[in-house]
Amino acid sequence: MITCLVDNAARRSSRLWAEHGLAFWIETEAGAALLDTGQSGEVLLHNLNVLELDAATLRALALSHAHYDHTGGLPALVQKITPGLPLYANADLLRERFSQSTGKRRSIGLCVDHAWLEEHLTLHLEDAPQEILPGVWTTGAITERPHPGGYVPRQEVRAGKGYVPDPYRDDLSVVVQGVEGLIVLCGCCHAGLLNTLEHVRRHWQQPIIAVAGGTHLVSADAGTLESIACTLAEWGTLRRLYLNHCSGEEAYYILRRRLSSDVIRPCPAGTVLDWSERA
Ligand SMILES: [Fe+2]
Numbered sequence: 001m002i003t004c005l006v007d008n009a010a011r012r013s014s015r016l017w018a019e020h021g022l023a024f025w026i027e028t029e030a031g032a033a034l035l036d037t038g039q040s041g042e043v044l045l046h047n048l049n050v051l052e053l054d055a056a057t058l059r060a061l062a063l064s065h066a067h068y069d070h071t072g073g074l075p076a077l078v079q080k081i082t083p084g085l086p087l088y089a090n091a092d093l094l095r096e097r098f099s100q101s102t103g104k105r106r107s108i109g110l111c112v113d114h115a116w117l118e119e120h121l122t123l124h125l126e127d128a129p130q131e132i133l134p135g136v137w138t139t140g141a142i143t144e145r146p147h148p149g150g151y152v153p154r155q156e157v158r159a160g161k162g163y164v165p166d167p168y169r170d171d172l173s174v175v176v177q178g179v180e181g182l183i184v185l186c187g188c189c190h191a192g193l194l195n196t197l198e199h200v201r202r203h204w205q206q207p208i209i210a211v212a213g214g215t216h217l218v219s220a221d222a223g224t225l226e227s228i229a230c231t232l233a234e235w236g237t238l239r240r241l242y243l244n245h246c247s248g249e250e251a252y253y254i255l256r257r258r259l260s261s262d263v264i265r266p267c268p269a270g271t272v273l274d275w276s277e278r279a
Protein backbone atom coordinates (compact mmCIF):
# COMPACT_ATOMS: atom_id res chain seq x y z
CA MET A 1 0.00 0.00 0.00
CA ILE A 2 1.30 3.45 -0.90
CA THR A 3 -0.01 6.57 0.86
CA CYS A 4 0.69 10.22 0.10
CA LEU A 5 1.92 11.50 3.46
CA VAL A 6 2.77 15.12 2.63
CA ASP A 7 1.64 17.29 -0.27
CA ASN A 8 0.76 20.90 -1.08
CA ALA A 9 -2.87 19.88 -0.47
CA ALA A 10 -4.55 17.54 2.02
CA ARG A 11 -7.70 15.47 1.66
CA ARG A 12 -10.72 17.47 2.74
CA SER A 13 -11.95 16.87 6.28
CA SER A 14 -8.98 14.58 6.95
CA ARG A 15 -7.21 16.51 9.80
CA LEU A 16 -4.02 16.17 7.72
CA TRP A 17 -1.89 19.27 7.18
CA ALA A 18 -0.65 20.56 3.83
CA GLU A 19 2.56 22.39 2.92
CA HIS A 20 4.67 22.90 -0.18
CA GLY A 21 6.47 19.56 -0.04
CA LEU A 22 6.18 15.87 -0.68
CA ALA A 23 6.46 12.50 1.06
CA PHE A 24 5.13 9.02 0.28
CA TRP A 25 4.79 6.13 2.73
CA ILE A 26 5.42 2.77 1.01
CA GLU A 27 4.17 -0.29 2.87
CA THR A 28 5.27 -3.69 1.58
CA GLU A 29 5.25 -7.24 2.92
CA ALA A 30 8.93 -6.76 3.74
CA GLY A 31 8.35 -3.56 5.71
CA ALA A 32 7.91 0.16 5.20
CA ALA A 33 9.94 2.75 3.32
CA LEU A 34 9.62 6.52 3.09
CA LEU A 35 10.24 8.61 -0.02
CA ASP A 36 11.11 12.19 1.00
CA THR A 37 10.24 13.97 4.23
CA GLY A 38 8.19 17.01 3.19
CA GLN A 39 9.39 20.51 4.05
CA SER A 40 8.93 20.53 7.82
CA GLY A 41 9.08 18.12 10.71
CA GLU A 42 5.93 19.70 12.07
CA VAL A 43 3.78 18.60 9.12
CA LEU A 44 5.58 15.27 8.67
CA LEU A 45 5.11 14.18 12.30
CA HIS A 46 1.54 15.50 12.45
CA ASN A 47 0.53 13.57 9.32
CA LEU A 48 2.30 10.40 10.48
CA ASN A 49 0.34 10.67 13.71
CA VAL A 50 -3.03 11.26 12.01
CA LEU A 51 -2.46 8.33 9.64
CA GLU A 52 -1.25 6.16 12.56
CA LEU A 53 2.05 5.41 10.83
CA ASP A 54 5.04 4.68 13.05
CA ALA A 55 8.38 6.01 11.75
CA ALA A 56 10.16 3.55 14.07
CA THR A 57 8.99 0.74 11.76
CA LEU A 58 10.71 2.23 8.69
CA ARG A 59 13.31 -0.01 7.11
CA ALA A 60 14.48 2.43 4.45
CA LEU A 61 14.43 6.11 3.52
CA ALA A 62 14.90 7.41 -0.03
CA LEU A 63 15.38 11.05 -0.98
CA SER A 64 14.34 12.07 -4.49
CA HIS A 65 16.69 15.09 -4.44
CA ALA A 66 18.16 17.65 -2.08
CA HIS A 67 15.55 20.44 -2.23
CA TYR A 68 14.25 21.68 1.12
CA ASP A 69 10.62 20.78 0.34
CA HIS A 70 11.66 17.09 0.15
CA THR A 71 14.30 16.98 2.88
CA GLY A 72 13.33 19.61 5.48
CA GLY A 73 11.61 17.02 7.69
CA LEU A 74 14.86 15.07 8.21
CA PRO A 75 15.87 16.50 11.63
CA ALA A 76 12.44 15.67 13.09
CA LEU A 77 12.31 12.27 11.39
CA VAL A 78 15.61 11.03 12.85
CA GLN A 79 14.19 11.52 16.36
CA LYS A 80 11.61 8.83 15.55
CA ILE A 81 13.50 6.25 13.48
CA THR A 82 15.79 3.40 14.37
CA PRO A 83 19.31 4.92 14.44
CA GLY A 84 21.32 3.98 11.38
CA LEU A 85 18.29 3.65 9.10
CA PRO A 86 19.54 3.18 5.51
CA LEU A 87 19.27 6.34 3.40
CA TYR A 88 19.23 5.86 -0.38
CA ALA A 89 19.86 8.79 -2.70
CA ASN A 90 22.09 10.00 -5.49
CA ALA A 91 25.76 10.72 -4.83
CA ASP A 92 25.17 14.36 -5.84
CA LEU A 93 22.66 14.85 -2.98
CA LEU A 94 25.23 16.63 -0.83
CA ARG A 95 25.95 19.42 -3.30
CA GLU A 96 24.70 22.87 -2.23
CA ARG A 97 21.63 24.18 -4.12
CA PHE A 98 20.58 27.79 -4.55
CA SER A 99 17.71 29.83 -5.92
CA GLN A 100 17.66 33.44 -7.06
CA SER A 101 13.89 33.52 -7.59
CA THR A 102 13.49 36.39 -5.15
CA GLY A 103 16.43 38.32 -6.61
CA LYS A 104 18.73 37.35 -3.76
CA ARG A 105 20.61 34.02 -3.82
CA ARG A 106 19.44 31.70 -1.05
CA SER A 107 20.14 28.10 -0.12
CA ILE A 108 17.36 25.65 -1.04
CA GLY A 109 19.20 22.35 -0.50
CA LEU A 110 19.74 20.09 2.49
CA CYS A 111 19.43 21.71 5.91
CA VAL A 112 21.96 19.21 7.34
CA ASP A 113 25.52 18.33 6.33
CA HIS A 114 27.35 15.11 5.46
CA ALA A 115 28.58 14.53 9.03
CA TRP A 116 25.05 14.91 10.43
CA LEU A 117 23.68 12.42 7.89
CA GLU A 118 26.45 9.94 8.74
CA GLU A 119 25.74 10.31 12.44
CA HIS A 120 22.05 9.40 12.12
CA LEU A 121 21.71 7.30 8.98
CA THR A 122 23.57 4.66 6.98
CA LEU A 123 24.33 6.33 3.67
CA HIS A 124 23.89 4.65 0.30
CA LEU A 125 24.55 7.46 -2.16
CA GLU A 126 24.85 6.00 -5.64
CA ASP A 127 24.33 6.85 -9.31
CA ALA A 128 23.10 3.29 -9.99
CA PRO A 129 19.59 2.02 -9.11
CA GLN A 130 19.46 0.61 -5.57
CA GLU A 131 17.04 -1.94 -4.12
CA ILE A 132 15.84 -0.34 -0.88
CA LEU A 133 13.40 -3.13 0.07
CA PRO A 134 12.56 -6.35 -1.78
CA GLY A 135 10.70 -5.14 -4.89
CA VAL A 136 11.36 -1.43 -4.27
CA TRP A 137 14.21 0.42 -6.01
CA THR A 138 15.49 3.87 -6.67
CA THR A 139 15.71 4.64 -10.38
CA GLY A 140 19.33 5.74 -10.01
CA ALA A 141 20.49 8.76 -11.99
CA ILE A 142 18.39 9.71 -15.02
CA THR A 143 21.24 10.43 -17.41
CA GLU A 144 19.44 10.27 -20.77
CA ARG A 145 17.17 13.31 -21.09
CA PRO A 146 15.98 13.74 -24.71
CA HIS A 147 12.63 15.18 -23.55
CA PRO A 148 12.08 18.47 -21.70
CA GLY A 149 13.11 18.41 -18.03
CA GLY A 150 11.45 20.04 -15.04
CA TYR A 151 14.00 22.84 -14.94
CA VAL A 152 13.33 25.90 -12.82
CA PRO A 153 14.83 29.25 -13.87
CA ARG A 154 17.36 30.73 -11.43
CA GLN A 155 17.97 27.46 -9.54
CA GLU A 156 21.74 27.05 -9.41
CA VAL A 157 24.75 25.12 -8.13
CA ARG A 158 28.29 26.38 -7.60
CA ALA A 159 30.81 25.97 -10.46
CA GLY A 160 34.32 27.20 -9.75
CA LYS A 161 33.99 30.75 -8.47
CA GLY A 162 30.54 31.25 -9.99
CA TYR A 163 27.18 29.58 -10.38
CA VAL A 164 25.54 27.59 -13.21
CA PRO A 165 21.97 26.31 -13.72
CA ASP A 166 21.31 23.26 -11.53
CA PRO A 167 21.58 20.15 -13.74
CA TYR A 168 19.57 18.22 -11.10
CA ARG A 169 21.98 15.30 -11.29
CA ASP A 170 20.62 14.14 -7.91
CA ASP A 171 17.05 13.73 -9.18
CA LEU A 172 15.63 10.21 -8.88
CA SER A 173 12.29 8.46 -8.51
CA VAL A 174 11.27 5.22 -6.80
CA VAL A 175 10.03 2.08 -8.59
CA VAL A 176 7.73 -0.38 -6.85
CA GLN A 177 7.20 -3.83 -8.33
CA GLY A 178 3.45 -4.53 -8.29
CA VAL A 179 1.91 -7.86 -9.20
CA GLU A 180 0.74 -6.53 -12.56
CA GLY A 181 3.48 -4.01 -13.33
CA LEU A 182 5.55 -1.13 -12.07
CA ILE A 183 4.47 1.83 -9.95
CA VAL A 184 6.73 4.90 -10.23
CA LEU A 185 6.82 7.49 -7.42
CA CYS A 186 8.29 10.87 -8.33
CA GLY A 187 9.57 13.59 -6.02
CA CYS A 188 9.84 16.67 -8.23
CA CYS A 189 10.85 14.89 -11.45
CA HIS A 190 13.33 17.62 -12.38
CA ALA A 191 14.87 15.09 -14.80
CA GLY A 192 11.61 15.24 -16.77
CA LEU A 193 8.61 12.92 -16.59
CA LEU A 194 9.12 11.17 -19.94
CA ASN A 195 12.89 10.93 -19.40
CA THR A 196 12.24 9.26 -16.04
CA LEU A 197 9.59 6.87 -17.33
CA GLU A 198 11.63 5.88 -20.41
CA HIS A 199 14.60 5.19 -18.10
CA VAL A 200 12.38 2.92 -15.97
CA ARG A 201 11.04 1.08 -19.03
CA ARG A 202 14.57 0.55 -20.38
CA HIS A 203 16.00 -0.61 -17.08
CA TRP A 204 13.17 -2.81 -15.76
CA GLN A 205 11.69 -3.98 -19.10
CA GLN A 206 8.21 -4.15 -17.58
CA PRO A 207 5.00 -2.15 -18.09
CA ILE A 208 4.43 0.95 -15.96
CA ILE A 209 0.87 0.78 -14.65
CA ALA A 210 0.84 3.74 -12.26
CA VAL A 211 2.78 6.95 -11.67
CA ALA A 212 2.36 9.31 -8.74
CA GLY A 213 3.94 12.43 -7.34
CA GLY A 214 5.41 15.75 -8.34
CA THR A 215 6.02 15.84 -12.08
CA HIS A 216 7.16 19.45 -12.46
CA LEU A 217 4.86 20.12 -15.37
CA VAL A 218 3.90 23.43 -13.78
CA SER A 219 5.64 25.40 -16.53
CA ALA A 220 5.36 22.82 -19.35
CA ASP A 221 4.05 24.23 -22.63
CA ALA A 222 1.09 22.77 -24.52
CA GLY A 223 3.39 20.88 -26.93
CA THR A 224 5.18 19.13 -24.07
CA LEU A 225 1.90 18.15 -22.41
CA GLU A 226 0.56 16.88 -25.73
CA SER A 227 3.70 14.83 -26.32
CA ILE A 228 3.44 13.31 -22.82
CA ALA A 229 -0.22 12.44 -23.34
CA CYS A 230 0.51 10.86 -26.77
CA THR A 231 3.43 8.80 -25.44
CA LEU A 232 1.51 7.52 -22.42
CA ALA A 233 -1.49 6.63 -24.62
CA GLU A 234 0.81 4.82 -27.08
CA TRP A 235 2.34 2.70 -24.33
CA GLY A 236 -1.20 1.67 -23.40
CA THR A 237 -0.21 0.33 -19.97
CA LEU A 238 -0.79 3.30 -17.65
CA ARG A 239 -3.88 2.95 -15.48
CA ARG A 240 -3.29 5.87 -13.09
CA LEU A 241 -1.31 9.09 -13.13
CA TYR A 242 -1.67 10.73 -9.70
CA LEU A 243 -0.49 14.33 -10.02
CA ASN A 244 0.43 16.48 -7.04
CA HIS A 245 3.03 18.86 -5.58
CA CYS A 246 4.75 20.66 -8.50
CA SER A 247 2.64 19.18 -11.32
CA GLY A 248 0.52 22.30 -11.92
CA GLU A 249 -3.22 22.70 -12.38
CA GLU A 250 -3.02 23.33 -16.12
CA ALA A 251 -1.14 20.07 -16.68
CA TYR A 252 -3.70 18.28 -14.55
CA TYR A 253 -6.65 19.52 -16.60
CA ILE A 254 -4.99 19.16 -20.02
CA LEU A 255 -3.83 15.59 -19.31
CA ARG A 256 -7.19 14.74 -17.77
CA ARG A 257 -8.99 15.91 -20.89
CA ARG A 258 -6.61 13.91 -23.09
CA LEU A 259 -6.25 10.73 -20.99
CA SER A 260 -9.57 10.60 -19.09
CA SER A 261 -10.49 11.33 -15.50
CA ASP A 262 -10.13 7.65 -14.67
CA VAL A 263 -6.38 7.80 -15.38
CA ILE A 264 -5.53 11.31 -14.17
CA ARG A 265 -6.18 11.71 -10.45
CA PRO A 266 -5.34 14.27 -7.79
CA CYS A 267 -3.08 13.12 -4.97
CA PRO A 268 -3.38 15.24 -1.82
CA ALA A 269 -1.95 14.04 1.51
CA GLY A 270 -4.01 11.08 2.69
CA THR A 271 -4.49 9.59 -0.79
CA VAL A 272 -4.03 5.82 -0.87
CA LEU A 273 -2.91 4.86 -4.37
CA ASP A 274 -5.09 2.42 -6.25
CA TRP A 275 -4.10 1.09 -9.67
CA SER A 276 -6.67 -1.69 -10.00
CA GLU A 277 -8.42 -1.81 -13.39
CA ARG A 278 -11.81 -0.87 -11.95
CA ALA A 279 -11.27 1.45 -8.99
FE1 LIG B 1 9.54 19.82 -4.90
Ligand SMILES: [Fe+2]
Nearest residue numbers: 065067188190
Ligand atom coordinates in the same frame (compact mmCIF):
# COMPACT_ATOMS: atom_id res chain seq x y z
FE1 LIG C 1 12.76 20.24 -6.43
